[in-house]
Amino acid sequence: MASYRYCVLCLCLLASLPAAKTAAPVEEEDPAFWRKQAQQTLRSALSLRHNTNVAKNIILFLGDGMGVTTITAARILKGQLQNKTGEETVMAMDTFPYVGLAKTYSVDFQIADSSSTGTAYLCGVKSNLNTVGLSAAGRNGICRSEKGNEVTSILKWAKDAGKSVGIVTTTRVQHATPASAYAHSAYRKWYSDSDMPAIAKQQGCKDIAHQLVYNTDIDVIIGGGRKYMTPQGTKDPEYPSDLKARGKRGDGRDLISEWQKSKAGKVAHYVWNKSDFDAVNPNTTDYLMALFEPGDLRFEMERDPAMDPSIVETMEKAIQILQKNPKGFFLLVEGGRIDQGHHAARAAMALHETVALDMAVSRALELVSDDDTLTLVTGDHSHSFNFNGYPFRGSPILGKSPLFGDDFLPYTTLMYGNGPGYKIMNNKRPDIRGVDTASKDYVQQSAVPTDTETHGGEDVAMMARGPMAHLFHGIQEQNYIAHALAYAACIGENQDHCLTSATSTKHVTGNAAPSIYIHLIVQLFLGLLLTAYLH
DSSP states (O other): OHHHHHHHHHHHHHHHSOGGGTOOOGGGGSHHHHHHHHHHHHHHHHTOOOOOSOOSEEEEEEETTOOHHHHHHHHHHHHHTTTSOSTTOOOGGGGOSEEEEEEOOOSSOSSOOHHHHHHHHHHSSOOOTTOBSBOTTSOTTOGGGSTTOBOOOHHHHHHHTTOEEEEEEEEETTSHHHHHHHOOBSSTTOOSGGGSOHHHHHTTOOOHHHHHHHTSOOSEEEEEOGGGTSBTTOOOSSOTTOGGGSOOBTTOOOHHHHHHHHTTTSOEEEEOSHHHHHHOOTTTOSEEEEEOSSSSOOOTTTOOTTTSOOHHHHHHHHHHHHTTSTTOEEEEEEETHHHHHHHTTOHHHHHHHHHHHHHHHHHHHHHSOTTTEEEEEEESOEESEEEOSOOOTTOOTTSEEEEEOTTSOEEESEEEEEETTOOOBTTBOOOOTTSOTTSTTOOOOEEEEOSSOOEEOSOEEEEEESTTGGGSOEEEETTHHHHHHHHHHTOSSOOTTSOOSTTOOTTTSTTOOHHHHHHHHHHHHHHHHHHHHHO
């Protein structure tokens, strides 16, 4: 009987909602709408051809923590920010013709972190949790396990091949994802020397900030992380009275100055604010280091556009500097605070970060050509992030489900499996009927109490376009990504398919393989013989 009364209550609640909420666009009621749309999609699919050109440039967009649920929810949010229902919105990454899935587990854990996944998709080998740029023989926090177990990344392979290379991130540039491109560290949080135990320093291990400057010659470095580069107590130029923003280095070194001195004879700019960043002329700049915050950059929803550029702006400047190299470039662009929004169980923060990353993808596609640039969008791992309930079409993605739980209380469409949003008072969940769940500060409810929400373990999407994009298909191990990118660009160890002599035409003419020319010559010869015979 209680169950029956609950169903009646649900129906009453549904009936009380505005009719416009459930009304579909009129054209969608006609079967011809969907048939026409499907046929157009089919024609587009049939017109696809594999681009087998060499990838002169590679752009890797990495959404840290960007699982499939995050992509779906961000798509809807992006549409709703444009006053659309949202579900039908097409994001820039949705237009990529080749899609696959990557398995994200690390060697020692079912559910990985950003350093072990970064080592996988950048260095081409799976590793252990919390380790950066090491094989699985490297041990978490054990300095002596670094030696002999270092693995290099595709950024290093590209640089060795003569390409320009860059890193753009919304986190500190010493964070796990960017660090995997240049560093080798037994512990991902050894950002500066003061973060390291004495034994690690005695054994000769170097902090990640030091390795940023000295391991690989990186042309463009953009993100946060000023405090790890300067001597302990150094006042921050933007927050001079903030003790937490001051320099952290115990060795007294100023790595920013050392970086500038190492670029003597080149045009190298260091900037920390938007006005100086905007003044950098990419046409005359050889090197750029831009560190906009002491630590991570501000969330997109909290960013001061007068002080800090957007990820679209930083990515654009990076491409403009790097693309001057006639041999091409490799660029890693990380939407790193998607992950941090999720860890705080603040879905609004995470989704707005994802929308910002997609805007950067869109702008990048305007700056480069699919003929010579391989662009990949992927995530490193997911989160315990759920899209649930039965919300009507067009319902605010950051809003509440129209149905209540068995406790007769509402719940949000987006929730977490665990996290700081677990709140039980008097054996009941909080009543959120009067709460603005779309606020950047709203913490979504979770099923299990944890200080921070955790990662998820399901596969993540790989979306590719450009030369050899068809290599990103099916369900692959995450470390496959680095090898496929390198194959497409003819860098790294597997170059058997690349141009080996001046007479070879393979990969120079894209889809026109030498066998086609042989076939045409044979046809022409047979034609001449037949003409001679008839005459």
